Amino acid sequence: MRGQVVIAGIGQTEFGNLPGRSTYSLNAEAVRHALNDAGIPKDRVDGLFVKFPTSRFEFMYGQKLAETLGIVPRIGGVWDQGGAANASMVGYAAMAIAAGQCDVAVVTFADNPKSGTRQAYDKAWGHDQIYGWFGIPAGYAMIAQRHMGQYGTTAEQLGAISVTCRTNGARNPRAQLQKPLTLADYMDSPMIVEPLRRDDCCLVSDGGAAVVLTSAEFARREGLDKTVPILGFGQGQTSWEVAQRPDLTTTAAKASAETAFAMAGLAPRDVDVAQIYDCFTITALMSLEDYGFCKPGQGGDFCASGAIALDGELPINTSGGLLSETGMPGMQLIIEGVRQMRGDAANQVSGARTCAISNQGGVMHTHATLILGQ
């Protein structure tokens, strides 16, 4: 499968507070930009893969969106994997193309939790609300606490991830939050669910983003010139409540990355730039460990060493990530990966030839990996 399918186009809306825009409208704008970028007419699209809006579930969302877009898919689906869904749908779409199920696939996502409802993020955890167990941040805080206790990971080390993403976002004109952060600012930010502070938590954003996939052969035939090959993809999943996981300090990221690296025929050391899902700082730190960019338990030292900065050995989240560019779950990281491989990113890593992208969902329940090349 390595290199058989390419990302031919990318598109996005503005990121931020977009009152009055429905998710259908945001998806339509992102898809319009992505098809224009690809140079593929809409009537060639025969695959439609959609992540439904996280903040509000809707029955048959994919078919409603197909109607909005005027697309009649041969294959598609609406994926329910939280923040892993965008990267995992790219993998499913690639498999569908390789298996002759469609020629051109659109993968798209939009949501409006900032101007609309964000109820999905604050909900209680089943029976356990009587203990005061509420909200997504608390699940990640449980994992962070265990990691800190087991490996000595510190707040300052988590803060290094926030500072890096905010530094990059401040230099990205598309970013929702273009305000740099110092480590002192980070340490002063209020605790939300200890040990996580406000600045450990990603933004809440409205917006939409889409990519267009096709086969390398279709791209050659049609003379498409901005294509980026997908070298590898993978997924990992766990079905358990956070409390039921036997080991809180390793995640589905490990299996996902191993599958993707094996398909690509590459190792972590071959990666020049990475877009690592950072819904919370601890997510990025543990993903770096699980991907093999550093050893288990050494994610804190790795991040604090400057390795993840733009001039470090593995620049991450070059457009600002979820902590600074947009809190949207994942598609922006794929789009930034494509820009880095095309060589036209706002914070371009010079000479970068391979990019790893991580998406993850729930509280590290689902993970998906993409490896892009040139």
Next chain:
Amino acid sequence: MNAPDNFPTPVIDALNAPYWDALGQGHLSYQHCKTCSNSWLPARSECPGCLDTNWCWQTASGDARLVSWVVYHRAFDPAFQERLPYNVAIVELDEGPRLISNIVGLDTKKDIGSQLRIDQPLQLAIRHEHGVAIPAFVIKAVQ
């Protein structure tokens, strides 16, 4: 169930009623599979190990360890506003099952986090929350 002020309460059904009844009588129970010896919480109709239905309720010793914990500094539900800051913990019973609970008996004058560490031994201390008997845990005294 008397739960004023919209305080959240567990949804009790035929499957988990024995769990809540036992707590009302001062015992913490868990499900144990007679086919594969797996033990678990919360209540399920099939053993998640072997998918058999040949299970029974057993009473936990009350000995446990602290897997992890968090301290809420913001209320995600108004019912918990007055309790801030408060802890929520993942607890592993010596018999294996894990559950969400709270650590009680801490020194309220001291920082919560400074009194807790991972893998700390715990002891069951059932308490009542708005009329519902629920499991809580205290730090086990060093022997």
